[in-house]
Amino acid sequence: MELNELEKIRLQKMERLRASGEEPYPTRANPTHTTQEAREAFEQSEGQENPAPVQVTLAGRLRSMRLMGKIAFAHLEDRAGRLQLFFRVNEIGEERMQVLRECYDLGDFIQASGTMVRTRTGEVTLQVSQFHMLAKALTPLPAAKDEVVDGQVVRHATLADPEVRYRQRYADLAVNPEVREIFQIRAAVVRELRNFLDERGFLEVETPILQPIYGGAAARPFTTYHNQLKQNLFLRISFELYLKRLLVGGFERVYEIGRDFRNEGISFKHNPEFTQLEFYMAYADYLKVMELTEEMICTVCEKVLGSRKFTYQGREVDVSPPWQRVDLRQGLIEKTGIDILEYPDAESLAEVVQTRLGKPVKPGTARGKLIDGLLGDYLEPALIQPTFLYNYPRDISPLAKNIPGNPEMVERFEGFIGGVELCNAFTELNDPVEQEKRFLEMGRAYEAEDEQRHPMDEDFLRALCYGMPPAGGFGLGVDRLVMLMTDRHSLREVILFPHLRQIDE
RNA sequence: GGGCGCGUAGCUCAAUGGUAGAGCAGUGGCCUUUUAAGCCAUUGGUUCAGGGUUCGAGCCCCUGCGCGCUCACCA
Incomplete structure (x- = not known):
């Protein structure tokens, strides 16, 4: 010392x-x-x-x-x-x-x-x-009063360097009351999400964080190893496949609030570990889940902020239901002039994206990824007020159920606020034969060594074979919701100890 | 990983390539109802690290480290 x-x-x-x-x-x-x-x-x-x-x-x-x-x-x-x-x-x-x-x-x-x-x-x-x-405090708090120049200018500067604030969060909290307030709001948000689901008969459960097979999302996992079992394990990238097993087991309404881990890039809206809420509701479809979503977010805002409205980055956001609903295909037609139905394969879609929009496309990009890219570039940033984008292409949604009579599209929606994706939900695929086909398709769409490919989960298929009731499923980025509600521009502001690069001391 | 920017006292910030400074905090005084008190005096620096250019570098150049923004990545 x-x-x-x-x-x-x-x-x-x-x-x-x-x-x-x-x-x-x-x-x-x-x-x-x-x-x-x-x-x-x-x-x-x-x-x-x-x-x-x-x-x-x-x-x-x-x-x-x-x-x-x-x-x-x-x-x-x-x-x-x-x-x-x-x-x-x-x-x-x-x-x-x-x-x-x-x-x-x-x-x-x-x-x-x-x-x-x-x-x-x-x-x-x-x-x-x-x-x-x-x-007795040996180290002075990093707080500073400010100079008063000629009887004016009263800046009350305090600890401001983001690096010190994150590395020494204890000092940040001790000195900046508005930082303490963020985490009080965060706790209240989680509490009210829980209350909302508990009141509706959902059972809170805990499923494995260490998983022998990862799944439920397309993301690179963190890997670890169990010494005694001599077994490779992955830190989960989602809860989905375990929660659906519980539907098979007879719990008709389940949810989990916990940590997901994704070994990917870090940005203002991505952190390697983040808090996720997922729920699964038997006998519901994605439309029912959509209604439940807007009601849940609205209730949480009212309980926590005392209002259905909040300001995010200078714009007022109103989460009162009903939220705007935009068909993904229609939205893309409006923003890009491209009708994805007219380009049924990756090659033709890539072609039109390059010629019409002037966007370079990496050769071999899957059609679903192209559509997802268009969504991210042309739709997402403009979705300030709460909006559901719905009906997604099947090939980027291997766990979602087809729209009846439309084998190319699935019953899926994502919710956006403030130009940020907040949640993702769909009518769950419960046909084991179809599910196996989707896993195999995914396996083909990615290179064998690509960790984002969906690995086949035989035990999950076996569970589906026992029969899973039709259900709606939902996932919410809790950190992102808190970020929006507290008007912070970065997830790091709403995570107590965000990960920073280690420095040698 | 790429591009751009930043890194100076405990904190917030200054300083044309020419003696490293201010406010606050600290230290020593004065002060029995103050309001981020006031007054007097005063201490405090590996200018992120290492090289280079120069008579002279906080400033210019190179390398590294860290952070921020951004792009890429991200069902």
């Missing part, structure tokens, strides 16, 4: 405290109130005839200190907020005042007891009679 000059000074203060008989890291604390409870108790007593003095003990972090000789003001911060502390030498004695002055710093955790008062300027304040250290 290497200490800089400021830290060495604090270390000396810590030692001085200990020498004086005050333990800098005592084992126990005993606050009686939070700052908020203390304020409320005092304000209530103020309304009474002959109010008894309100005595409280607070515990929290010193966030400001104004030493003024024989008195001192400070602010203590706890989980509920901040409250001013008022120290007077007549109350605590010259000796304690000196200890406060010489051994206490911003960032220290302290406990303070006394009587609630209101200062001359009207601020509810704890007049301190006793206080002691709860935990």
Whole structure:
């Protein structure tokens, strides 16, 4: 542990405290109130005839200190907020005042007891009679007040370097209350998603994260190895195939909220591990799921934000149902002038994309990938208000059921908000023979060594053979939803410890 | 992985190729109701790392590291 000059000074203060008989890291604390409870108790007593003095003990972090000789003001911060502390030498004695002055710093955790008062300027304040250290902070918090130039310009700069904020998230949280708020919102979002599904009879389950065969999405997996079993394992890229096994088992409504892992590029909307919600609902189809989706997102927003509307990157988004519904083929005709029905194979579609749109196409690109590319380039960025794109080509949806009478298209939709894909759902394919065919098709569409190819999952097929009820399935990127609801431009802002490259120290 | 940008005190930021600075925090003073208090004084730097050009480099060039943006990738 290497200490800089400021830290060495604090270390000396810590030692001085200990020498004086005050333990800098005592084992126990005993606050009686939070700052908020203390304020409320005092304000209530103020309304009474002959109010008894309100005595409280607070515990929290010193966030400001104004030493003024024989008195001192400070602010203590706890989980509920901040409250001013008022120290007077007549109350605590010259000796304690000196200890406060010489051994206490911003960032220290302290406990303070006394009587609630209101200062001359009207601020509810704890007049301190006793206080002691709860935990001495050796490193100063990376917070800074700002200069006031010619009586104007008040920037309250604080820790801002994104790298430090992510690598030392504890410091970021300690100093930036709006960052703490993001994660409070995040917790509330997950809670309300759960409530919504629980209320509708869904069973929350947990399925394997370590899987012998990965599937349910097209993505490169992380691999690992179990020593005793001498077996290669993959970190899951989705929950889908396990949750559908549970439909076979008789659980008609199941969901899981958990972590997926994809060994792919990192961007503002991609993180190697991310939180996914998937649910499966027997006897529902994708249209029912669509309705449930807009109701679920709307409910979550109302419960968490208190509104169906929020601002994302300067634009107001309204999640009230019904959301806009756009047929994928029609959407592409409008935005690109290309009717994918007229180009039934990859070669002809690639041709028209190159000539009409002037976009270079990698030779050998599958038709589904071409369509998905068009979707991403021409439709997705414009979908600011909540929108469902529906009816997808079959070859990029090997687990979705055909539209009756249309072997080329499947009953699938994706939901978009703020130009970001939020969720993905379809009527689940439950015909085991057809499913096997799709797996084989996928195997052909990708190179043998391409980890994105869908590996054949024989056990999943066996499960389908026992009979899976018709069902609608759904997946939601929880981090992305939180990103939208908190108006952050990057997933890293809504993930507590986003992955950064390791640096040698 | 490609392109562009950034990296200076604990924090936020300055500094034509010519003595590395400011505010805040810190340290030493004064101050018994302050409001991101005020006043006086003052400490603090491997300018990300390593090379190069130059009389002289925080600044120009090269390499590396990290971060950001962006493209590619991403059912």
